[in-house]
Amino acid sequence: xxxxxxxxxxxxxxxxxxxxxxxxxxxxxxxxxxxxxxxxxxxxxxxxxxxxxxxxxxxxxxxxxxxxxxxxxxxxxxxxxxxxxxxxxxxxxxxxxxxxxxxxxxxxxxxxxxx
Amino acid sequence: xxxxxxxxxxxxxxxxxxxxxxxxxxxxxxxxxxxxxxxxxxxxxxxxxxxxxxxxxxxxxxxxxxxxxxxxxxxxxxxxxxxxxxxxxxxxxxxxxxxxxxxxxxxxxxxxxx
Numbered sequence: 001x002x003x004x005x006x007x008x009x010x011x012x013x014x015x016x017x018x019x020x021x022x023x024x025x026x027x028x029x030x031x032x033x034x035x036x037x038x039x040x041x042x043x044x045x046x047x048x049x050x051x052x053x054x055x056x057x058x059x060x061x062x063x064x065x066x067x068x069x070x071x072x073x074x075x076x077x078x079x080x081x082x083x084x085x086x087x088x089x090x091x092x093x094x095x096x097x098x099x100x101x102x103x104x105x106x107x108x109x110x111x112x113x114x115x
Numbered sequence: 116x117x118x119x120x121x122x123x124x125x126x127x128x129x130x131x132x133x134x135x136x137x138x139x140x141x142x143x144x145x146x147x148x149x150x151x152x153x154x155x156x157x158x159x160x161x162x163x164x165x166x167x168x169x170x171x172x173x174x175x176x177x178x179x180x181x182x183x184x185x186x187x188x189x190x191x192x193x194x195x196x197x198x199x200x201x202x203x204x205x206x207x208x209x210x211x212x213x214x215x216x217x218x219x220x221x222x223x224x225x226x227x228x229x
Contacts, residue, residue, distance in 0.1 A: 038159075041124065041221060041222075042221060043205065043219045043220060043221040043222055044205065044219045046216070046217075090158075090159060092159075102147045102149055102164075102207065102208075102209030102217045103149070103161060103164060104161075104217065105160075105161075106158045106159040106160065107158060108157075108158045109158060109159075
C-alpha cells in the first residue's frame with residue numbers, strides 16, 4: 001500500500017534562517033506531488049506541485065521554493081525565512097495533475113514557527 | 116473563477132445530534148466533489164467522494180453527502196454524531212479535465228460534546 005511521510009513534524013526557526021521540509025512517498029511510482037499550506041480559517045493553499053522529477057509548478061509568489069530530486073521525494077525550502085512563513089505545511093500525492101480525479105493523500109504535516 | 120463555500124466555520128453539537136454541513140460551489144461544468152476530514156493530531160484524509168452516478172454517496176464512519184446539481188451543493192450529513200467525530204471538515208471541488216485544479220473550502224470545525 002502507498003504511504004507518505006513528511007518531516008520534521010515540528011520546527012522552530014529564527015527569522016532569516018534556511019528551511020528544508022522533506023516528503024517521501026512509498027508504494028507508488030511517478031506520483032504527482034503537492035505542497036500545501038494550511039492556515040486556521042483560511043483553508044488549504046496550494047504552494048507547489050510536481051508532475052515529475054525536476055518539474056515544479058509554483059502557484060503563488062512567495063519566499064519558498066520546491067524541488068523534486070527523485071521520483072518520490074519532494075522538498076520545500078527557503079533560503080531566508082520570514083515571520084509570515086509560519087504555518088502548517090502539508091505534503092500530498094495524487095494521480096494526474098491535481099489528481100486526475102482530485103483524490104489526494106496527505107502526509108502528517110509539518111508545523112513551522114518562525115520567531 | 117471556481118470557488119467553494121462552506122457555510123459554517125464552527126459547529127458545536129451534542130452526541131447523538133444530527134449533522135449537516137453545507138458546501139456550495141461555483142462551476143458550470145462537470146465536477147468531482149470531495150469531503151476531507153482532519154481529526155485532531157491526524158493527517159487530512161478523504162471522507163467521501165462523488166464522481167458520477169447516484170448523487171447520494173456514502174463515506175466512512177456513517178457519513179453521507181448528497182450532490183444536488185441544480186443547487187451546486189454537496190452537503191455532508193450524519194444522522195447521529197459521536198464525540199469521535201470532532202474534527203475539521205473540508206469540502207473540495209475539481210472541475211472535469213486534467214487542467215482543472217482542486218478548489219478547497221475554508222473548512223468547518225466540528226466539536227461534539229459528550
